[in-house]
Amino acid sequence: MAEGEKLIPINIEDQMKSAYIDYSMSVIVSRALPDVRDGLKPVHRRVLFGMHELGIKATGAYKKSARIVGEVLGKYHPHGDTSVYDSMVRMAQDWSVRYLMVDGQGNFGSVDGDSPAAMRYTEVRMQKISEEMLADIEKETVKFQLNFDDTLEEPTVLPTRIPNLLVNGASGIAVGMATNMAPHNLTEVINGTVAYIDNRDIEVEELMQHITAPDFPTGGIIYGYEGVKEAFETGRGRVVIRAKAAFEEVQGRDCIIVTEIPYQVNKAEMIKKTADLVNEKKLDGIANIRDESDRNGMRIVYVLKRDAIPNIVLNKLYKYTQLQTSFSVNNIALVNGRPEQLNLKQLIHYFVEHRHEVIVKRTEFELKKAEARAHILEGLIIASDNIDEVIAIIRGSNNADEAREKLMERFSLTEIQAKAIVEMRLRQLTGLEQDKLRSEYEEIMLAIADYKDILANEPRRYQIIKDELLLIKEKYGDERRSAIEYAGGDMQVEDMIPDTQVVITISNAGYLKRTNLDEYKVQNRGGRGQKGATTRDEDFLEHLFVGTNHQYMLFFTQKGKVFWMRVYEIPEGGKNTKGRAIQNIINIEQDDKVKAFLVTEDLKDEAYVNSHYVIMATKKGQVKKTSLEQYSRPRANGINAITIKEDDELLEAKLTTGDSQVMLALKSGKAIRFEEAKTRPMGRTASGVIGITLQDENDEVIGMVAVNDLNSDILVVSEKGYGKRSSLEDYRITNRGGKGVKTLNISEKTGSLVAIKNVDDKNDLMIINKSGLTIRMAVEDLRVMGRATQGVRLINIKEDDAIAAVARVVHEDENETQAESDSEIENGTDIENESNENQE
Numbered sequence: 001m002a003e004g005e006k007l008i009p010i011n012i013e014d015q016m017k018s019a020y021i022d023y024s025m026s027v028i029v030s031r032a033l034p035d036v037r038d039g040l041k042p043v044h045r046r047v048l049f050g051m052h053e054l055g056i057k058a059t060g061a062y063k064k065s066a067r068i069v070g071e072v073l074g075k076y077h078p079h080g081d082t083s084v085y086d087s088m089v090r091m092a093q094d095w096s097v098r099y100l101m102v103d104g105q106g107n108f109g110s111v112d113g114d115s116p117a118a119m120r121y122t123e124v125r126m127q128k129i130s131e132e133m134l135a136d137i138e139k140e141t142v143k144f145q146l147n148f149d150d151t152l153e154e155p156t157v158l159p160t161r162i163p164n165l166l167v168n169g170a171s172g173i174a175v176g177m178a179t180n181m182a183p184h185n186l187t188e189v190i191n192g193t194v195a196y197i198d199n200r201d202i203e204v205e206e207l208m209q210h211i212t213a214p215d216f217p218t219g220g221i222i223y224g225y226e227g228v229k230e231a232f233e234t235g236r237g238r239v240v241i242r243a244k245a246a247f248e249e250v251q252g253r254d255c256i257i258v259t260e261i262p263y264q265v266n267k268a269e270m271i272k273k274t275a276d277l278v279n280e281k282k283l284d285g286i287a288n289i290r291d292e293s294d295r296n297g298m299r300i301v302y303v304l305k306r307d308a309i310p311n312i313v314l315n316k317l318y319k320y321t322q323l324q325t326s327f328s329v330n331n332i333a334l335v336n337g338r339p340e341q342l343n344l345k346q347l348i349h350y351f352v353e354h355r356h357e358v359i360v361k362r363t364e365f366e367l368k369k370a371e372a373r374a375h376i377l378e379g380l381i382i383a384s385d386n387i388d389e390v391i392a393i394i395r396g397s398n399n400a401d402e403a404r405e406k407l408m409e410r411f412s413l414t415e416i417q418a419k420a421i422v423e424m425r426l427r428q429l430t431g432l433e434q435d436k437l438r439s440e441y442e443e444i445m446l447a448i449a450d451y452k453d454i455l456a457n458e459p460r461r462y463q464i465i466k467d468e469l470l471l472i473k474e475k476y477g478d479e480r481r482s483a484i485e486y487a488g489g490d491m492q493v494e495d496m497i498p499d500t501q502v503v504i505t506i507s508n509a510g511y512l513k514r515t516n517l518d519e520y521k522v523q524n525r526g527g528r529g530q531k532g533a534t535t536r537d538e539d540f541l542e543h544l545f546v547g548t549n550h551q552y553m554l555f556f557t558q559k560g561k562v563f564w565m566r567v568y569e570i571p572e573g574g575k576n577t578k579g580r581a582i583q584n585i586i587n588i589e590q591d592d593k594v595k596a597f598l599v600t601e602d603l604k605d606e607a608y609v610n611s612h613y614v615i616m617a618t619k620k621g622q623v624k625k626t627s628l629e630q631y632s633r634p635r636a637n638g639i640n641a642i643t644i645k646e647d648d649e650l651l652e653a654k655l656t657t658g659d660s661q662v663m664l665a666l667k668s669g670k671a672i673r674f675e676e677a678k679t680r681p682m683g684r685t686a687s688g689v690i691g692i693t694l695q696d697e698n699d700e701v702i703g704m705v706a707v708n709d710l711n712s713d714i715l716v717v718s719e720k721g722y723g724k725r726s727s728l729e730d731y732r733i734t735n736r737g738g739k740g741v742k743t744l745n746i747s748e749k750t751g752s753l754v755a756i757k758n759v760d761d762k763n764d765l766m767i768i769n770k771s772g773l774t775i776r777m778a779v780e781d782l783r784v785m786g787r788a789t790q791g792v793r794l795i796n797i798k799e800d801d802a803i804a805a806v807a808r809v810v811h812e813d814e815n816e817t818q819a820e821s822d823s824e825i826e827n828g829t830d831i832e833n834e835s836n837e838n839q840e
Contacts, residue, residue, distance in 0.1 A: 024175035028339055032172035033179055036333040036342065037354035038133065038158040039165025041172060043087045046076040048101065049155055051126050052134045062105050062123035069119050076147050076154050081119070089116045092124065097168050098183035098217045099476065101130045111218070111261075111298075112268035129476050133160040139365040141358040159358040161472055163189050163351045165333060169214075177339055179332040182214035182231070182239065183263075187477035189348075190469045196348045197462050204233050204345050211344065212484060213239070214327070219260035219481040220244055223324065228484075231329035232344040243323040244483070247310045253287070254310050256302040256317070260481075262325040267291070270322040271300065277320055285313040312498065355465045360455065367451035370444050372416075377441040379417025380424065384434045386411065390421060499550045504570060505579065506543040510594060513579030514570040517546065544807075547599040554631060555586060556596040556616065558649035562641035563588065564634030567599070587637050596653035603632040613656050615676060616641065617664055617691060617704040620648040623736065624688030625679040628655070643687040654706040663705040663731065665716060665756035668695040669746035673728075674736040676706065690737040703756040712758045713784060716744050717767070717794065719802045720751035724791030725759065725782045745790040755806035763808050767795055770804040779808075 092104030106122035144153040169183040192210035231237025244260035285308030318324040397403035
């Protein structure tokens with residue numbers, strides 16, 4: 001250690017804290033955040049001031065960019081030439097700033113993200129609007145500070161006549177905070193500022209009648225107004241921007257033509273990413289994308305496939321690509337050197353306050369200058385009135401100093417006046433020049449009175465601000481570029497998907513798919529009782545629903561959980577495709593199995609969910625009724641629908657309106673009928689109440705029916721092919737929990753009961769054997785018989801075969817549903833139109 005030096009130990013935490021605070025304050029105040037008054041960060045202010053100092057005006061010649069960068073770098077901004085040049089380039093790009101600050105000549109990049117040419121190739125000069133930002137700077141209107149090496153002075157703020165922070169916005173990342181301010185339309189901002197000057201108590205909502213929304217340089221459509229309103233009122237908000245698109249027919253093909261894209265979107269990158277999505281089959285309906293943009297404007301052409309619906313494709317583009325983006329407004333600016341979050345009114349207030357200060361300082365400067373000139377003129381007028389004596393005094397003096405002193409003494413003049421008289425030219429002695437002096441003096445005295453009036457009269461000062469703003473509006477005001485779609489909002493996925501009718505099918509092995517109903521309509525009617533085609537892995541369709549894309553589907557598993565899905569989320573497949581395993585679509589446990597499916601209307605509709613119930617039955621005879629409202633808030637991992645006791649499992653779930661009748665049937669051939677009202681609604685986690693008492697421990701519930709139509713019949717089928725159609729009235733209403741009444745004489749010949757359905761003459765019955773044979777019969781062919789009979793043989797069963805499943809097909813329309821049903825027979829399927837059953 002050198003002599004005289006000493007070490008001072010410092011706590012590293014304190015040192016880090018103080019060093020980091022210094023650094024962060026430097027970034028906040030001197031780099032990343034704009035000043036609320038002129039809306040500029042230091043680098044932009046220095047670029048404009050540097051050009052002003054070099055005399056590179058809007059009407060002058062262009063100068064090499066490198067010259068300006070060198071000037072700014074060497075005198076005011078020692079942070080690298082890249083930062084200066086990049087900032088200057090941005091001020092010259094018409095897709096980056098709403099009102100250009102720099103007039104560039106040469107390659108300044110493109111909206112496709114191309115880099116600008118090097119600074120040695122490009123040339124710049126000021127824009128006229130930038131001169132308005134520097135107007136009156138020489139009149140001591142703003143404070144100056146020393147530059148980095150204390151050799152020069154630079155302005156701390158510009159005396160701008162433009163509300164630049166609002167019209168051009170700003171973005172910057174500081175330490176621990178960031179700013180992202182949207183650009184606005186100059187005409188609107190000035191109208192709003194004038195309204196504020198007229199009424200300081202104006203509310204943000206009233207200001208929004210003048211300043212309607214941000215106005216982006218690239219145009220586009222502001223979609224939805226909530227985010228805009230929030231940003232104006234609080235200083236934070238999310239503004240959704242969409243591209244401007246139209247439909248055209250080009251060479252016989254439907255096309256989407258995009259002419260404006262959202263702000264800050266790289267066009268080339270957007271097109272590339274869209275093409276990638278098309279190639280990955282995540283976006284369908286697009287055959288080709290062409291960029292036909294030229295010097296006349298932007299034109300991106302999305303050529304559609306022949307079967308594509310333009311509106312749906314456009315909505316998908318909005319959803320999945322940068323044709324729709326959001327701009328997160330965060331209005332943070334420096335107020336008196338401190339960062340603050342500001343709403344619309346505060347931004348206008350600080351700008352008006354700044355303009356007021358500039359006008360006061362400008363008027364004081366001009367008054368001082370006018371008074372100094374008036375003082376000299378008074379002396380000159382005295383001299384011209386006594387010209388002969390003045391000449392005699394000057395001629396009789398040995399030098400200028402002596403002459404000055406004599407004049408001061410003789411005419412009671414100040415030194416400044418005497419100096420002006422001594423330096424007067426001979427031509428000023430002419431009569432004409434003397435008249436000029438007197439008229440100039442009169443004019444200057446009027447000006448002085450005017451300046452004093454301005455300084456004494458606050459309303460007049462605000463009137464000057466207004467007049468100057470209106471002049472700016474006249475010079476530079478223009479039309480809005482960004483349109484506003486007030487009715488827009490957060491786009492829902494359903495906006496992109498037509499609410500068409502679809503058929504949802506679920507196979508015995510748990511494969512699920514949805515198919516457009518049209519695919520079934522075109523099928524020819526098949527015969528009845530044909531051998532079904534051999535199905536993959538001996539699988540067969542077990543359930544079929546007809547619903548619409550926007551409906552909701554609930555999946556109930558044997559462990560008592562419920563999963564939730566929109567119909568359009570079910571994978572689409574052709575009529576003959578297998579579909580996807582349910583396990584791959586919902587997060588179901590490995591050892592769990594989906595047992596019941598419900599298709600419901602809108603689960604966000606309060607009236608609907610509060611007027612519907614879900615009735616569930618388990619194999620051990622428990623029943624439970626719960627309001628549909630309890631299942632209207634789903635989670636990805638499912639929610640508990642019912643608590644299942646040990647050795648039990650969920651068997652059925654039906655949608656009801658609360659006033660239906662419930663029937664449960666047992667394997668042993670007993671059935672019970674009771675009013676749904678006998679079961680009170682319970683919470684999701686309850687395990688329910690006893691619905692039917694089992695005959696023994698080997699007995700189990702094989703099905704549940706919930707009926708509203710008291711004229712419907714009940715069909716029961718046993719595993720050896722015996723069945724019987726009885727009237728619902730044959731089953732008397734009892735209390736739930738009983739042992740039930742006989743529904744079919746169960747014997748070795750009939751086998752155990754396997755199915756219970758509610759049917760009428762409009763239905764067809766489909767019976768599928770374990771061997772895959774499918775039999776279809778009309779219910780009207782089965783006569784109604786008494787409850788205690790053994791029933792009739794529905795189908796002949798081979799010794800080693802048994803009935804696997806029974807399904808009911810409802811065909812309200814002969815051409816539609818019957819065609820759907822018959823076509824399915826050819827594939828050895830078992831179809832159950834649950835949605836119709838639920839609504840009976």
